[in-house]
Amino acid sequence: MKRSRKDYIFSLEFKVRDYECDLQGVVNNANYQHYLEHARHEFLVSRGISFARLHEEGTDLVVTRIEINYKYPLRSRDRFVVKLNLRREGHLRLVFEQAVFRLPDEKLIAEAEVTGVATRNGRPVSPGNIVSILGI
Amino acid sequence: MKRSRKDYIFSLEFKVRDYECDLQGVVNNANYQHYLEHARHEFLVSRGISFARLHEEGTDLVVTRIEINYKYPLRSRDRFVVKLNLRREGHLRLVFEQAVFRLPDEKLIAEAEVTGVATRNGRPVSPGNIVSILGI
Amino acid sequence: MKRSRKDYIFSLEFKVRDYECDLQGVVNNANYQHYLEHARHEFLVSRGISFARLHEEGTDLVVTRIEINYKYPLRSRDRFVVKLNLRREGHLRLVFEQAVFRLPDEKLIAEAEVTGVATRNGRPVSPGNIVSILGI
Amino acid sequence: MKRSRKDYIFSLEFKVRDYECDLQGVVNNANYQHYLEHARHEFLVSRGISFARLHEEGTDLVVTRIEINYKYPLRSRDRFVVKLNLRREGHLRLVFEQAVFRLPDEKLIAEAEVTGVATRNGRPVSPGNIVSILGI
Secondary structure (H helix, E strand, O other): OOOOHHHOOEEEEEEOOHHHEOOOOEEOHHHHHHHHHHHHHHHHHHOOOOHHHHHHOOEEEEEEEEEEEEOOOOEOOOEEEEEEEEEEEOOOEEEEEEEEEEEOOOOEEEEEEEEEEEEEOOEEEOOHHHHHHHOO | OOOOHHHOOEEEEEEOOHHHEOOOOEEOHHHHHHHHHHHHHHHHHHOOOOHHHHHHOOEEEEEEEEEEEEOOOOEOOOEEEEEEEEEEEOOOEEEEEEEEEEEOOOOEEEEEEEEEEEEEOOEEEOOHHHHHHHOO | OOOOHHHOOEEEEEEOOHHHEOOOOEEOHHHHHHHHHHHHHHHHHHOOOOHHHHHHOOEEEEEEEEEEEEOOOOEOOOEEEEEEEEEEEOOOEEEEEEEEEEEOOOOEEEEEEEEEEEEEOOEEEOOHHHHHHHOO | OOOOHHHOOEEEEEEOOHHHEOOOOEEOHHHHHHHHHHHHHHHHHHOOOOHHHHHHOOEEEEEEEEEEEEOOOOEOOOEEEEEEEEEEEOOOEEEEEEEEEEEOOOOEEEEEEEEEEEEEOOEEEOOHHHHHHHOO
16 A cells, blocks of 8 residues: 555545544544545546446445555544545456545545445446446 | 454444445445444453543553455344454554354354554553453 | 323333544434434334335335434443334324433433424325324 | 524535435435534634634533424535524523525525533533624
8 A cells, every 4th residue: 555645546625523533532433434435436426427326227336345554543623635546456346545644734644445346236247337437 | 364253252233223324225334343343342341441431541542454344235224243353463452353244144244353552642552451451 | 392201102222332422522412313213213113114115115204303402411331212202293294202311320311302204206195004003 | 493594604515425325315314413513613613612622621512402404305415505693592502593505506405403502510601701702
């Protein structure tokens, strides 16, 4: 998961909402999955692919593996950006490399690698159409 | 993360709540982190360690890395169990091996490895006290 | 919303999970809606009505109004029970009276009144079938 | 809760995130409390009052009552705005009138009235300082 910051192909800015913080006063770990997911979906939308519409058409994008390395906590009202890159792995898997940087100081908060597949009726299918739209 | 099912030292039963499902009709990926966290905290409590009280006393247990392999989705009202095991890694790290099995058929739903450290004032400290209580 | 405690027709026990607490160290207000919803859905299931299956069949149970009076906060690991009663209001509305009591001391934590309607294609329909099953 | 749209003193724009939708394909009711809370906290911040800092200083702003009237559901990726107004009620209570409008068509999605008090050590205290800052 080593990657220089300039390589990311998409980024989305967020701000911590107080309800996302837990009794330790920092953003609860699970909320990073929400941030990462929202950034992926917004990326797909920016390329014309809607997660919700795909679902209605019978194709689901499904996460099969996630790895998150937490470096430093986000706190109430911190601004941050989620960046992502994407590569294909084998015939079926899409791998998103994502990172969270606090703003404005760009401190690295977390790095993640998220593997997804496309499924129809619960079975993996080639993400061919999606891949060709994404150009990877 | 290979481990036979009998090796786990703690397990906790849950039931999917409808609000945990997303528009795909399955439990949203981030909620597995909630389930895993709750099982870890209940395990600690079963050994006399309160996450909330530790925080009040100035020590935070912090997740530094999580890896989740999603095998099969949970759906509305599924019953399931989260199991865990624990090992020490180096001086500072505690590693939880966790797995989610659907009930009653014990189908493997997800496997996770969660690394944590104890911190005081944001700096890692030896989890010696915790380790001696846990007997690892 | 005055009601003696013995009048409730359904109750469900919960335990606070740490991730449900926010930076004030108490359960975040929004989570009470989750608790109340889960109790309603489990009540319906206990009478043979599945919220998820209804949705698949084209009927949605939809909340049109909620009122919650917060009396006292729940904290990390508190046990509590959500109780409910149900009445019909006019032709279309079902009104759930719900209350949250901490255990074991039965301290009143919150009271709520939740109004729902059944909809098909986004339009309210008579909940006749549901009402006859529920016997109200 | 009748109020013409021009009267609001603060508004904050949001976009639905897919994880906020439940298995009905619409935003889960509890998430509206998150939206409403975040708008209130951002309003307070815009006036120089930090919810998190107040907590650290021993004063908590606590919701004692919430009423939400749900008019129309938000769906995946809808843009919307949360507006608010504020009045004092008696010596102790602050009442926020809030409304959610979908964008760009300004369709009314939900209206809410949220009553809060300031507490120290769990007891209501005069929000005098806060009130004078807010100028109400």
